[in-house]
Amino acid sequence: MHVRLGMLLRQAHRHAARAFAEALAPLDLTPRHYGVLLVLTRDGVSTQRDLIGQTGSDKAGMTRTVEDLETLGHVRRTPSPTDRRVAEIRLTDRGRAAFTEATALAEEVGRGLFAGFTEGELATVESVLSRLVAGE
Template sequence: MNPPDSAPHPPGIGRVRVGPLLRLAQRRAAHAFADALRPLDIEGRHYGVLLSLNAHGPLSQRRLIDLTGGDKSSMVRTVDDLETRGLAVRRPAPTDRRAYAVEITDRGRALFAEASVVADDVAARLLGHMDEDDQDLLCTLLERFVAAPSDRP
């Protein structure tokens, strides 16, 4: 099915549009989420790290980069922000004396719980025009897309 403001496309043309469509979808979701998180004084990047820490426990910054799709310099800045606010702490990694593990604090868990309610509300608004089966299908397809092997050499 084509979006209401677009004309039908010849067979196969939709596949060449996947990049631009994903970018537009990400921008729409990111802007909505950023606006909704503003009262909590965090950004989407903070939420992504808190989500990973809440789900997996203490993690290295390298693993956080892998899980969130970030880069080294922005991850350092994000963890610094969380640590300054008392939402996360860096501790020596038990398996490697040279490395640190980032761990969510009780304060971070409380803020994450609030932000998760916001995230659910934003998702409901963004997906509200779809029926539940389409929402589930979209999420399943995006999970498969993200989990696919990288096309990078």
């Protein structure tokens, strides 16, 4: 039974990720880009190392993601005032606007994915997944 649950979680993740990726495509964003925009919106400023830790990305993937976002004009990298070897990464106004638009799309995708569930069912799923992630 546990193997089946693991497989269902993986399939559910892939289904939701695919729907989210399709929704973000017109903005030239990917879910990976969105994750970085989310962290920067929350934290204001970050470093590539911190973004890797926050998103679970690898170094090469994060380098590409930050470069993509910089090319799109969504982030700006500047040398850290305390350590010139480290770049601080910040959202630009364009990045904040892209995040707002992407979040609206994410909410729309979520409404579509969960339309057939009651509030109670969604609360139960959220509770169970939170406990799983917390390792309880």
